[in-house]
Amino acid sequence: MSTTDILKVEKRDVGASTAQMRKEGYIPGVIFGKDFDGANFKVPKVDLAKFLHNSGKVFEVEFAGKKHLVTLSHVQRGHLGTDFVHCSFHKVSAKDKVSLSLPIHFIGEAAGIKQGGLVNINFHEVEVEGLPKDMPEYLEFDLSGLELDENWTLEHFTLPKGLTWVHDVTDTVVTCSMPRVEVEPEVEETEMVVETHADAEAAAEEAPEKEEAAS
Structure with a gap:
């Protein structure tokens, strides 16, 4: 407290x-x-x-x-x-347990960062239960041992004495993975034909001649 x-x-x-x-x-x-x-x-x-x-x-x-x-x-x-x-x-009451959402302070640099990984945090607060006297201002989670391609759940962290998790302990808190590289799709190049005003006039003059030849 x-x-x-x-x-x-x-x-x-x-x-x-x-x-x-x-x-x-x-x-x-x-x-x-x-x-x-x-x-x-x-x-x-x-x-x-x-x-x-x-x-x-x-x-x-x-x-x-x-x-x-x-x-x-x-x-x-x-x-x-x-x-x-x-x-x-x-x-x-000081004698009754309470459930509270406590903020998480993450400390330490994940080991996976040295391999090019990025740390992704899923939530910054977690709900715990305990007596009022045992409730800290925040929880401290050390990420130093987090390797590349690892997912850490609540089971990886130890609560202060007297507190228990209210969340599912299998909830993933933090992960370390390689950043996604998005590849842009290749666009097929097509040749564009631009018809000028002069081209349009020439086409109009040729049309009657082609019809007379056909007849």
Whole structure:
């Protein structure tokens, strides 16, 4: 779990306009979870952006003097994807396992690259299950041993203690193969005959003479 500072949020006034909150620099949000009544809050946009940039998927939120262990459920952004609109956190128990999608950080240069191969990554996140305390900010996969023409599935990687795969372990994560060389089809050259205006006139004059000769 991330050791980032606790995210402090403020109680949201009942009936407060979300548009007005955003105008004042706040982002509305909600905390929900099993056996929890839920809580509507607001948080300074600057604080939220900084916190999410540095935190993991499991962290604590301080609301009305109480701390809640949560996971990041959803962050809604504007139509350009550059601004926060709303966020939601899922309250969890430190004693119960959770399933989360964690980002993968690939390290090391694949051995197959020295033979001219290219590394192809199939996905950059993977879903795992475990207790909140065992959840890291990200998973680190070392590609140093990946040879040319090899496919590595999840079975090639070891999870931190306490975590298990939710994905099928036979899913291919990364491959190393020679780049495809596309050969353009040969186009048969044909001789083009260009008929000029003069050629057309000459052909028209010859036509009556050929008809008289034929008769």
